[in-house]
Amino acid sequence: MTTSSASKVRVRFAPSPTGSLHIGGLRTALFNYFFARSRGGTFVLRIEDTDQTRFVRDAERNILSGLAWVGIRPDEGSREGGEFGPYRQSQRQALYALYAQQLIDEGHAYYAFDTLDEIDVMRERHASEGDPSPQYDAVTRGEMTNSLVLPGEEVQRRLERGDEYVIRLKADPGGRITFRDHIRGRVSFSTSGIDDQVLIKSDGMPTYHLANVIDDHDMRITHVIRGEEWLSSVPKHILLYRAFGWEPPEMAHMPLIMNPGGKGKLSKRHAAAQGLPVTVEQCRQAGYEPEAVVNFLALLGWHPGEDRELFTLDEMTELFSLDRVSGGGVQFDVRKLNWFNQQYVRGFSVDELLERAEFWLRGLHSASTVDLFKDEARQRRIASLMQPRIAFAKDLAETGGYFFEDPAAYDETAVGKRWKEDSAELLSVYADRLEAASAFDAEQAEAILRALAEERGAGAGRIIHPVRLAVSGVPGGPSLFEMMEVLGKDVCARRIRKAVEVLG
RNA sequence: GCCGCGUUCGUCUAGGGGUCCAGGACGCCGGCCUUUCACGCCGGUAACACGGGUUCAAAUCCCGUACGCGGUACCA
Numbered sequence: 242m243t244t245s246s247a248s249k250v251r252v253r254f255a256p257s258p259t260g261s262l263h264i265g266g267l268r269t270a271l272f273n274y275f276f277a278r279s280r281g282g283t284f285v286l287r288i289e290d291t292d293q294t295r296f297v298r299d300a301e302r303n304i305l306s307g308l309a310w311v312g313i314r315p316d317e318g319s320r321e322g323g324e325f326g327p328y329r330q331s332q333r334q335a336l337y338a339l340y341a342q343q344l345i346d347e348g349h350a351y352y353a354f355d356t357l358d359e360i361d362v363m364r365e366r367h368a369s370e371g372d373p374s375p376q377y378d379a380v381t382r383g384e385m386t387n388s389l390v391l392p393g394e395e396v397q398r399r400l401e402r403g404d405e406y407v408i409r410l411k412a413d414p415g416g417r418i419t420f421r422d423h424i425r426g427r428v429s430f431s432t433s434g435i436d437d438q439v440l441i442k443s444d445g446m447p448t449y450h451l452a453n454v455i456d457d458h459d460m461r462i463t464h465v466i467r468g469e470e471w472l473s474s475v476p477k478h479i480l481l482y483r484a485f486g487w488e489p490p491e492m493a494h495m496p497l498i499m500n501p502g503g504k505g506k507l508s509k510r511h512a513a514a515q516g517l518p519v520t521v522e523q524c525r526q527a528g529y530e531p532e533a534v535v536n537f538l539a540l541l542g543w544h545p546g547e548d549r550e551l552f553t554l555d556e557m558t559e560l561f562s563l564d565r566v567s568g569g570g571v572q573f574d575v576r577k578l579n580w581f582n583q584q585y586v587r588g589f590s591v592d593e594l595l596e597r598a599e600f601w602l603r604g605l606h607s608a609s610t611v612d613l614f615k616d617e618a619r620q621r622r623i624a625s626l627m628q629p630r631i632a633f634a635k636d637l638a639e640t641g642g643y644f645f646e647d648p649a650a651y652d653e654t655a656v657g658k659r660w661k662e663d664s665a666e667l668l669s670v671y672a673d674r675l676e677a678a679s680a681f682d683a684e685q686a687e688a689i690l691r692a693l694a695e696e697r698g699a700g701a702g703r704i705i706h707p708v709r710l711a712v713s714g715v716p717g718g719p720s721l722f723e724m725m726e727v728l729g730k731d732v733c734a735r736r737i738r739k740a741v742e743v744l745g
Numbered sequence: 746g747c748c749g750c751g752u753u754c755g756u757c758u759a760g761g762g763g764u765c766c767a768g769g770a771c772g773c774c775g776g777c778c779u780u781u782c783a784c785g786c787c788g789g790u791a792a793c794a795c796g797g798g799u800u801c802a803a804a805u806c807c808c809g810u811a812c813g814c815g816g817u818a819c820c821a
Contacts, residue, residue: 257821292820357819373746374817407819425750434748434817442819449821473749473816496751496814503756503813537757540770544758548769567751567758570814574756577771587784630783659781702780709781717782 250282252464253457254315257289258300261520262307264573265468265498265507268538272495273466274313275539275561285460286318288329289453291446301329307521311531312554317460325460330452337447340455340485341408341440345388349484350440352406353377353387354399360385376436379414408441410450410480418476423464423493423563430476438477450474454481457490466493466563469570470506493563496542499570507573517575528635530597533582541571551584583632591624597634598624605638605645622727626719644727647736648714655716656744659706665741667693667704668711672737681730683722690722711740 254270256262277284286308288301305320317323327333344350355363360377363385367375375381382389387409388396400406414433422428440451447455457465472494482489498507501515512519518527524534536552544567545552545560552560586594595602627641638645651660674689675681690708694701709721712733718724725733 255821259821289821295820353819360819374748376817405819409819422750428749430749436817439819444819446819448819453821468815469750470815470821476749494750499814501756505814540757542757546759548759550757550770569751571758572756574771577757580771627783629785655781700780705780715782719782720779721781 248463250277250280250463251285251461252277252282252466253285253287253460253462255287255289255453255456255467256304257292257295258297258304259292259295260297260300260303261522262304263507263509263520264518264524264534264538266304267307267311267521267534268498268541269467269495270308270313271311271535271539272543272561272566275558276464276466276563277316278558279561282463283316284313285323285325285462286315286320286328287456287460288319288331289449290329290331291442291449291452293444293446303522310521310525311535330447330456333452333456334445334447336459337441337452337455338445341447341451344410344440344484345408347484348411350408350410351388352396352400353382353385353409353437353439354391354404354406355385355387356405377409378412378436382409382437405443407439407443409437410440410477410484412437412477412480418479420475420479420489420492422472422475423491424496424566425472425494425568428472428475430473432476432480435476435480450477450481454478454485454487458482458485458487462490464491464493466495469494469497493566495566496568497570498541499572501572501574503570503572512573517573528601528633529578529582530585530634533578533585536585537578537581541573542566551581551588579632586631586634587628589628589634591621591628594624594628594634594637595620598637601635601638605642619727622723626723626727630717630719643713643715643718644724647732647739648712650714651710651740651744652715655706655710659710659716660744661703661707663699663703664707665745667697667699668707668737668741671704671708672734672741675730675737676734678730681726683720683726686725686733687722707740708737711737711744 252273254266254273256266256270274284276282286305288304290296290301301319308314315321317325317328319328322328341350345352355377363377363381364375367381377385389411391399412432412435414431414435416432417429418432419427419429438450439448441447456462475492479489499505500507500511501517505511507519509519518524518529521534532553535554536550536557539552539557540550543561544565545557546562546565586597589597623641623644624637627637627644631637631640671690671693674693675686678685678689690704691701694704705721706716709718710716712721712725712728728736
């Protein structure tokens, strides 16, 4: 029944609009996207907004902008439309109702009128009798209030009267459901463990399971690639596919991203406690480059088949294959993410780096005491001086803040180590000579300094280190003389004098 | 509890019967370079969960145990 030859690959990313796009969700989207593109297929975005209690207004926009940030856009979806729309489940309610009715008519589903409390009572009773996992299923439904036990007229009466009801799947035990998962191989469940899953909730909305099966079929989805948390609901879905007489799509359940330390699924709470970015928004605010986030996420559970680790979106798309995805949960290691970011920052052209840093540089502008922003050549100079020593574009403004503002303080340990008895005097003379010099550039600054050192019979380091401190406030950084050239004679002299005054 | 999935250096992983006294990357440590800090380069540390099989041979196949994770909702 697999008419494989002609069927074009279609996958979907189906998030629930309940908050910001989580990086786990982004990774799922990415894998779907890679798979679709690598097979010349279509990537669909479907919004699963069937839980009205958890709905968050801006979530859909947040999801779209998160995807856009990393450079992927759906081929079909809630925004871009497509021939299988609408792509929001809340707008497809009529369709689900129709199919649910079909299941009832054909004996695969039934009405249930029990209240939540009544179900709880049933569960407690069975639990106290030793049933390890009492559920609403083939063994308990006989004692509940539903269209399987009520006479037909009574069911009619209740429906007409407007009683609350849900529609449940009639899941019968005694079988075994086996399916092939692209990542895990053969997976098998006994039907005895499957409950009579609610398909239509009392508010008329479908549950995930019903909507998902109907939509995947209706939207001609060929491959379902999603997180492992869905693996155990596959049997329910297969029961539904069978009831409808449909061929299930192929499955691939990805390993979950775990908290550092491996304790549970990566959660916002846990991550926040450690200051880890866990939503796309947070990554962005923390200054991560989208390329780094994508690259990092892609390699969490997937191996490209070669030792290289830096890939563009297109390269990953080309290399992607589901059977190179492993099955075990993976921990979120922010240090590796940082390394990826550093790799990208270092690989940017100077102009690109400046562009990525623009947002943070602008933040400095107002407080700036050195007007370097007008001079693009200088900006480029600073960027190339700083590029090999930063991991984030924003460090141009932060770590490299001394290029734009006089140091407000001097690194204490460095002062203790480098600021000697004679520093003040040496630096004063150096400042004098700098100001008196006819020309000022890196070479000049260095020549003057070395001449002074020789004259005093001191090592150049005796002056270099205190000057660096005076000029930047910190012990590390680019070549001192290049830095001085960029800053200019006046700024250097001013900063040196200031340090002499402050540090004595 | 029950059901399912998983388990190679601290982390991400390669490997799928002999080429593995296990390879790469992050991290960490050391060295070179540099009168700073980085980059870069060189080197080092560190793993097949455990127990039984199968086999001439097992990290690789089978079984069991342990541990971890997921599911067990009118949430997705």
